Amino acid sequence: MSTKVNARPAAAPTDPDLEEIWEWVEAFDQVVAEEGANQGARLLDAISRRARQAGVDVPVQLNTPYVNTIPVQDEVPYPGDRKLERRIKSLIRWNALAMVQRQNKKDPGIGGHISTYSSIASLLEVGFNHFFHASYENEAGDFIYFQGHASPGVYARAFLEGRLTEQDLENFRHELRDKPGLSSYPHPRLMRHFWRFPTVSMGLGPINSLYQARFMKYLENRNLIPKTSRKVWAFVGDGESDEPETMGSLTLASREKLDNLIWVVNCNLQRLDGPVRGNGKIINELEAAFRGAGWNVIKLIWGGDWDALLERDKTGLLLRRMEETVDGEWQSFKVRGGAYMRQEFFGKYPELLELVADKSDADLMSLRLGGHDPQKIFNAYKRAVEHKDGPTVILAHTIKGYGLGSAEARNATHQEKKLSDQSLASFVSRFEIPIPEKAAHDGEFYKPPDDSPEIQYMKQMRLELGGTVLERQRAKHMFTAPKIEYFQEWMEGSKGRGVSTTMAYVSMLRHLLKHEEVGKLIVPIVPDEGRTFGMESMIRQVGIYASQGQLYKPHDVDMLLYYREAKDGQMLEEGITEAGSMASFTAAGTAYSNYQVPTVPFFTFYSMFGFQRVGDLIWAFADARGKGFLFGGTAGRTTLMGEGLQHQDGHSIVLSSVVPACLTYDPAFAYEVAVIIQDGIHRMYEERQPIFYYVTVYNEDYPMPAMPEGSREGILRGIYKYKPAPGGKATMQLFGSGTILNEALRAQTILAEKYNVQADVWSVTSYNQLRRDGLACERWNRLHPTEKEKKPYVLEALAGTKGPIVAATDYMKIVPDQLAPWLGERLVALGTDGFGRSENREHLRRFFEVNAESIAGAALSRLARDGKFDAAKAQKALKDLGVDTEKPDPQSA
Numbered sequence: 001m002s003t004k005v006n007a008r009p010a011a012a013p014t015d016p017d018l019e020e021i022w023e024w025v026e027a028f029d030q031v032v033a034e035e036g037a038n039q040g041a042r043l044l045d046a047i048s049r050r051a052r053q054a055g056v057d058v059p060v061q062l063n064t065p066y067v068n069t070i071p072v073q074d075e076v077p078y079p080g081d082r083k084l085e086r087r088i089k090s091l092i093r094w095n096a097l098a099m100v101q102r103q104n105k106k107d108p109g110i111g112g113h114i115s116t117y118s119s120i121a122s123l124l125e126v127g128f129n130h131f132f133h134a135s136y137e138n139e140a141g142d143f144i145y146f147q148g149h150a151s152p153g154v155y156a157r158a159f160l161e162g163r164l165t166e167q168d169l170e171n172f173r174h175e176l177r178d179k180p181g182l183s184s185y186p187h188p189r190l191m192r193h194f195w196r197f198p199t200v201s202m203g204l205g206p207i208n209s210l211y212q213a214r215f216m217k218y219l220e221n222r223n224l225i226p227k228t229s230r231k232v233w234a235f236v237g238d239g240e241s242d243e244p245e246t247m248g249s250l251t252l253a254s255r256e257k258l259d260n261l262i263w264v265v266n267c268n269l270q271r272l273d274g275p276v277r278g279n280g281k282i283i284n285e286l287e288a289a290f291r292g293a294g295w296n297v298i299k300l301i302w303g304g305d306w307d308a309l310l311e312r313d314k315t316g317l318l319l320r321r322m323e324e325t326v327d328g329e330w331q332s333f334k335v336r337g338g339a340y341m342r343q344e345f346f347g348k349y350p351e352l353l354e355l356v357a358d359k360s361d362a363d364l365m366s367l368r369l370g371g372h373d374p375q376k377i378f379n380a381y382k383r384a385v386e387h388k389d390g391p392t393v394i395l396a397h398t399i400k401g402y403g404l405g406s407a408e409a410r411n412a413t414h415q416e417k418k419l420s421d422q423s424l425a426s427f428v429s430r431f432e433i434p435i436p437e438k439a440a441h442d443g444e445f446y447k448p449p450d451d452s453p454e455i456q457y458m459k460q461m462r463l464e465l466g467g468t469v470l471e472r473q474r475a476k477h478m479f480t481a482p483k484i485e486y487f488q489e490w491m492e493g494s495k496g497r498g499v500s501t502t503m504a505y506v507s508m509l510r511h512l513l514k515h516e517e518v519g520k521l522i523v524p525i526v527p528d529e530g531r532t533f534g535m536e537s538m539i540r541q542v543g544i545y546a547s548q549g550q551l552y553k554p555h556d557v558d559m560l561l562y563y564r565e566a567k568d569g570q571m572l573e574e575g576i577t578e579a580g581s582m583a584s585f586t587a588a589g590t591a592y593s594n595y596q597v598p599t600v601p602f603f604t605f606y607s608m609f610g611f612q613r614v615g616d617l618i619w620a621f622a623d624a625r626g627k628g629f630l631f632g633g634t635a636g637r638t639t640l641m642g643e644g645l646q647h648q649d650g651h652s653i654v655l656s657s658v659v660p661a662c663l664t665y666d667p668a669f670a671y672e673v674a675v676i677i678q679d680g681i682h683r684m685y686e687e688r689q690p691i692f693y694y695v696t697v698y699n700e701d702y703p704m705p706a707m708p709e710g711s712r713e714g715i716l717r718g719i720y721k722y723k724p725a726p727g728g729k730a731t732m733q734l735f736g737s738g739t740i741l742n743e744a745l746r747a748q749t750i751l752a753e754k755y756n757v758q759a760d761v762w763s764v765t766s767y768n769q770l771r772r773d774g775l776a777c778e779r780w781n782r783l784h785p786t787e788k789e790k791k792p793y794v795l796e797a798l799a800g801t802k803g804p805i806v807a808a809t810d811y812m813k814i815v816p817d818q819l820a821p822w823l824g825e826r827l828v829a830l831g832t833d834g835f836g837r838s839e840n841r842e843h844l845r846r847f848f849e850v851n852a853e854s855i856a857g858a859a860l861s862r863l864a865r866d867g868k869f870d871a872a873k874a875q876k877a878l879k880d881l882g883v884d885t886e887k888p889d890p891q892s893a
């Protein structure tokens, strides 16, 4: 450590305690000076051990002094042309501002953000010019997770790079008008050749980036991709760090030694409403959290202008003042200006006032912060890239709204979209944008000619890094799905053996894992729920991925199905984190584009803890054009017995129905599951459709029948007749889904045998799909009144059928009710609205009125209302069937 450390302070020289302390400090200084930094560290370590042995309560210190982690003397010189880079950055700043400004003039209220990018511009530009590698030929490019609200700056750079045209910028936030349009934020769903990662829902970018870096190592360790030096960069807001998803998985990154992961936290000290930590210091808070989680932390607080002041300060008071200033105060300095800063910051100690006596107020205002100083940023990035065996976070101090004049650092700056004419003019002059004042007021774009030094330089720098990173690649390698014959075993039924759809699904998945071509691409994911779903044999078969292998002998090693962890393990056993599992699912479900490896993730979870818990991550997955299968196990409010209110899921199908790219299925039988999986792989990976699946599977055992002839189309489209009425023509219809189909079948028998009512039974595998089809037909018919009407599939399937339809499900009544526009008065929905209970299936189904008796009773009651059955007999039947007609309504009980 040749570092210059502050000399002994002059303050309180007569304090005997301080005197003693300084003798020790000086002795330590001497050791470091004479024997080096390592020896200093050893000495400290020995002393603190000794102290602990002696019972001294040595505080755990997670914070370092409030200065840059990299000392000035360890910095390397900046390798780029600072002047040109500043010009380029200014042009990008202008075009980003102009884009938002212009659009809000044209279309008031259309929105956009200028202050996030203005704070992060230098951090991004140093990356673009010197660090972000693009993919080319066999070279693997870096992945960049941009702060969503910084998108205007990213578009503006793409414009100068030639990736986007002026027309694109003109149409920012006008995706539905003139083409091409630009989406507000990073949305791969809508700009699939540009954005890779959706980040704008706070917290999702960070957690997804972390699991992305982990998944990269998984692919390497499984030899699905070669080892690369590719990095995952994530730019995170300091306000965003309050989201549990941001900070919740930090230890995974250090545990897995993810040295391919770099986070840059844009510490502009502000969020949307105001300061992130007005009364504290967000940088210190984050430093302690990341350090505690085992990350390499680089504080990038002060720019070069401060180095000289720190150097000149012999009292240690400047550092003290830096440490005691809370973020809210710091923000005030920026808003109120140099004179105020002199008085309030430096003025607290006369020595500090003297330190800046030669500086004007304007000088004080422009003392640059670390996150705006390319030299400091370059050094931080260099360190981060070179760091081995763990993730790095850079905590960069910036100013929100940097350069936006009166909007700079103000609480309201996040919402700023338009600057006054005067602010625009001063922006243009401050950043030397060569356009006339009128053009500035109109927010005209400015791009220098292609042969200008700026554009030439920019292109050259990107060329050296392999090209543009503002690109999402089309998948080159997909595969042919296994044919349905591969699943023959499940088509034939279980020959009387009681099996659940979960067991059938897991055995299918194990079979798929053995497939010669596709097997290696399957990624099974579970959040500590493998045993619940009977996956012990899968653990043995493909092993749990563990980057370090298995460093211990598992206690059950002598058993056939022992707990096997392996470096090339295929299964991702994520521990109890549905969010983390979903982030892995996202990395695996988008690998077809990001790595050109079309992995097929199967994420199996407790259905209650899927959409309900991680719905927003699933939405982002859809945005990212992810492919794969979500399997909701322990499905159904009455099928999962014993577990009660918090576990019993009767609504995940409602929640999944809202995600446009998600196909939801609620199968009853093993062959239905097989048909859905086979077709899903075919549609997603062979036909390349940007969709994914949610399938509910249950834990109730019953014999699985063989697949009836001709049912394939109905299974996939959502409905088919499973069992016609036993005694001739049906006068009514029964619909069943999932395990409740068995109740419908039992009701069919009751109705026929006890009441001489004939009913057909239908398996409804997907109300959601039937509704979408119905809506599509309805729309077409509405828009084409002169043409022959199209008929929704559900009506086609039901053609010629008679009587009411009683539709029973283990999910809420709104699931079958989705078909009300087409089935109208015929439809009676029975479902599980209300809170679950700790009970067995028999009682639960009676309580929710979805057991066979309730279904039969509902049928008779409805026939009576239709005048097809005697009402008094129906009332008596309800009693005979054990339906308690006077019990409280379960939906509000």
Ligand SMILES: Cc1ncc(C[n+]2csc(CCOP(=O)(O)OP(=O)(O)O)c2C)c(N)n1
Pocket: 115, 116, 119, 147, 149, 200, 201, 202, 203, 236, 237, 238, 239, 240, 241, 266, 268, 270, 271, 272, 276, 400, 414
């Ligand atoms: C989950 C979620 N909640 C709320 C928002 C709305 N929102 C957008 S930006 C923002 C503030 C972001 O502050 P910070 O992370 O500090 O980023 P900065 O703009 O300051 O760089 C908020 C609350 C959001 N996008 N996502």
Ligand SMILES: [Mg+2]
Pocket: 237, 238, 239, 266, 267, 268, 269, 270, 271, 276, 400
């Ligand atoms: Mg912020």
